[in-house]
Amino acid sequence: MKAFEFQDIYTPLQERDLPRPQPREGQVLIEVKAAGLCHSDCLILRDETYSMIAQHPIILGHEVAGTIIELGPRVSGFQIGENIVSALISHPISNADLATAIGLGYNGGYAEFAIVYTENIVRIPLGVTFAQAAVAADSISTAYHALITEARVNDTSTVCIIGLGGLGVAGIQVVNALTRAKVYGIDINTRKFDAAHRLGAVQCATNLEELGHIWFDAIVDFAGAEGIAAAAASAVKAGGRVVLVGIGATEITLDPRSLVFKNVAVQGSIGASKSELEQVLQCIADGRLIPVLEEVPFADIPRGLERLEKGGVTGRLYVDPSKTA
Numbered sequence: 001m002k003a004f005e006f007q008d009i010y011t012p013l014q015e016r017d018l019p020r021p022q023p024r025e026g027q028v029l030i031e032v033k034a035a036g037l038c039h040s041d042c043l044i045l046r047d048e049t050y051s052m053i054a055q056h057p058i059i060l061g062h063e064v065a066g067t068i069i070e071l072g073p074r075v076s077g078f079q080i081g082e083n084i085v086s087a088l089i090s091h092p093i094s095n096a097d098l099a100t101a102i103g104l105g106y107n108g109g110y111a112e113f114a115i116v117y118t119e120n121i122v123r124i125p126l127g128v129t130f131a132q133a134a135v136a137a138d139s140i141s142t143a144y145h146a147l148i149t150e151a152r153v154n155d156t157s158t159v160c161i162i163g164l165g166g167l168g169v170a171g172i173q174v175v176n177a178l179t180r181a182k183v184y185g186i187d188i189n190t191r192k193f194d195a196a197h198r199l200g201a202v203q204c205a206t207n208l209e210e211l212g213h214i215w216f217d218a219i220v221d222f223a224g225a226e227g228i229a230a231a232a233a234s235a236v237k238a239g240g241r242v243v244l245v246g247i248g249a250t251e252i253t254l255d256p257r258s259l260v261f262k263n264v265a266v267q268g269s270i271g272a273s274k275s276e277l278e279q280v281l282q283c284i285a286d287g288r289l290i291p292v293l294e295e296v297p298f299a300d301i302p303r304g305l306e307r308l309e310k311g312g313v314t315g316r317l318y319v320d321p322s323k324t325a
């Protein structure tokens with residue numbers, strides 16, 4: 001099968017012909033119909049500590065949907081021909097297991113075929129495409145968990161989303177699909193503002209100071225650039241929450257007074273639970289949430305990741321590896 005393999009940080013992704021994997025007990029084999037390109041793959045490509053993956057070489061691609069074509073020995077409850085997406089289960093956080101995380105713990109979806117662990121299987125509801133399901137698994141569910149569960153955004157909230165790439169755009173959509181909250185957006189690239197406004201952002205700006213007249217209940221940072229956490233801690237109201245998702249910078253500096261005097265919480269947020277993915281898929285099936293997607297050819301995965309790295313992408317890039325034949 002055709003696959004893009006990551007060997008180490010000193011070599012670019014390699015297109016390779018590898019044997020089709022065999023499902024073992026507790027696994028199924030899928031024909032991959034959609035794999036989302038994620039900014040964290042860009043980080044993996046240059047992370048000298050290999051801390052985000054459990055093996056290398058590895059086929060990347062952790063937002064993966066497809067059709068079951070083979071069941072492992074003694075696998076029951078699933079049928080060949082079912083359309084599924086592999087959940088990346090991060091919550092409850094004590095149950096998160098990198099070893100069974102597709103494209104991170106073992107070979108993922110930048111390939112024609114991939115193994116999925118049965119405990120991670122979520123059936124794709126009627127009316128949801130493979131591409132929508134794939135990007136729901138990480139980017140939209142991650143935005144959901146950060147905004148609804150950790151930042152506790154509800155109908156009366158005023159919330160600011162920092163970073164209007166795939167996650168930030170999904171975040172605006174999640175908030176508007178589920179609540180009546182007011183959403184503001186921040187990005188250094190003003191070309192992303194039109195899309196953010198169309199999806200329901202009240203106002204966008206290039207930095208928090210421009211929105212200095214607004215007190216936010218919560219600020220969710222999907223970018224993680226230097227200095228943002230401190231600015232966010234100052235810009236939330238008393239009792240407000242700052243939720244960090246992006247890990248662009250390697251260090252944050254916070255004035256303890258900005259947290260203590262206003263009783264501000266700073267919270268990290270990773271991934272989502274299986275039931276959060278199911279809720280996101282239901283929102284897509286209902287038409288309340290329409291993912292912003294752009295298909296790129298399978299052969300263009302490395303170029304797609306370069307585009308993500310440069311930050312010029314609105315919404316989510318994905319490939320359909322079944323079209324390589």
Ligand SMILES: [Zn+2]
Nearest residue numbers: 038039040138
């Ligand atoms: Zn990801």
